[in-house]
Amino acid sequence: MKSTRRDFLSFMGITGTAVLAGFANTGIAETESGGFRPGEHTLPELPYPYDALEPVLSTSILEIHHDKHHAGYVKGLNRAEMKLAEMRETGDYSMITHWERELAFHGSGHYLHSLYWDSLSPGGGGEPSLNFLKAINESFGSMTHLQKQLAAASGAVEASGWGVLAYHPWMRRLVVLQDEKHQNLTIWGAAPILVIDVWEHAYYLQYENRRMEYIENLMGILDWEGASKRYEALSGSNRNRKRQSP
Numbered sequence: 090m091k092s093t094r095r096d097f098l099s100f101m102g103i104t105g106t107a108v109l110a111g112f113a114n115t116g117i118a119e120t121e122s123g124g125f126r127p128g129e130h131t132l133p134e135l136p137y138p139y140d141a142l143e144p145v146l147s148t149s150i151l152e153i154h155h156d157k158h159h160a161g162y163v164k165g166l167n168r169a170e171m172k173l174a175e176m177r178e179t180g181d182y183s184m185i186t187h188w189e190r191e192l193a194f195h196g197s198g199h200y201l202h203s204l205y206w207d208s209l210s211p212g213g214g215g216e217p218s219l220n221f222l223k224a225i226n227e228s229f230g231s232m233t234h235l236q237k238q239l240a241a242a243s244g245a246v247e248a249s250g251w252g253v254l255a256y257h258p259w260m261r262r263l264v265v266l267q268d269e270k271h272q273n274l275t276i277w278g279a280a281p282i283l284v285i286d287v288w289e290h291a292y293y294l295q296y297e298n299r300r301m302e303y304i305e306n307l308m309g310i311l312d313w314e315g316a317s318k319r320y321e322a323l324s325g326s327n328r329n330r331k332r333q334s335p
């Protein structure tokens with residue numbers, strides 16, 4: 090299944106749920122809840138021919154970047170998901186840190202590359218919509234200020250990484266971020282629904298160094314009702330949409 094300009098526009102929709110719900114250019118596998126099954130992500134096609142971004146980006150750069158690098162992240166994400174599924178089966182979590190790292194690295198790599206292709210357009214992608222421009226002006230002062238900050242932030246990323254223009258559904262505004270590597274250790278676009286603080290200040294006075302005991306006790310008081318509401322709000326439009334098979 091290939092991404093379309095429309096996917097990107099709906100992805101960039103200015104409400105919080107639309108930001109998270111509209112990005113659907115990967116994979117075919119779908120569970121009853123509308124999610125991808127573990128290990129079944131597929132490489133999306135480029136939304137334009139390999140030579141469409143000449144002379145800014147050469148055909149050979151796009152071929153290697155898409156067919157080798159991006160494909161590698163899809164493969165790595167699938168592998169990590171399958172290993173984590175295996176762990177849930179066997180109950181052996183001794184390699185959990187490694188595979189969670191792999192999940193974050195490859196999941197973010199896949200997500201960001203999919204968005205990168207949609208972020209580029211042969212000949213340039215026209216003008217922002219009125220609503221988007223309004224949000225840009227409110228968040229940065231002007232389009233010129235945004236472009237300068239985005240370029241400066243991207244240019245100054247330490248080692249490998251990304252410059253990111255993001256909508257933050259909770260702050261309800263646009264932000265420019267630097268992203269080192271792909272992850273550290275999130276999957277970009279993931280919106281927290283339930284969190285557990287494992288900084289020592291959260292448990293040390295009572296549990297000292299017994300972090301697992303604190304976590305196990307906390308498991309009994311997690312608010313799944315509140316988490317359900319957040320899940321419903323974020324997943325609503327995904328649960329109602331049907332993805333096409335390729």
Ligand code: MN3
Nearest residue numbers: 154158159202
């Ligand atoms: Mn890349």
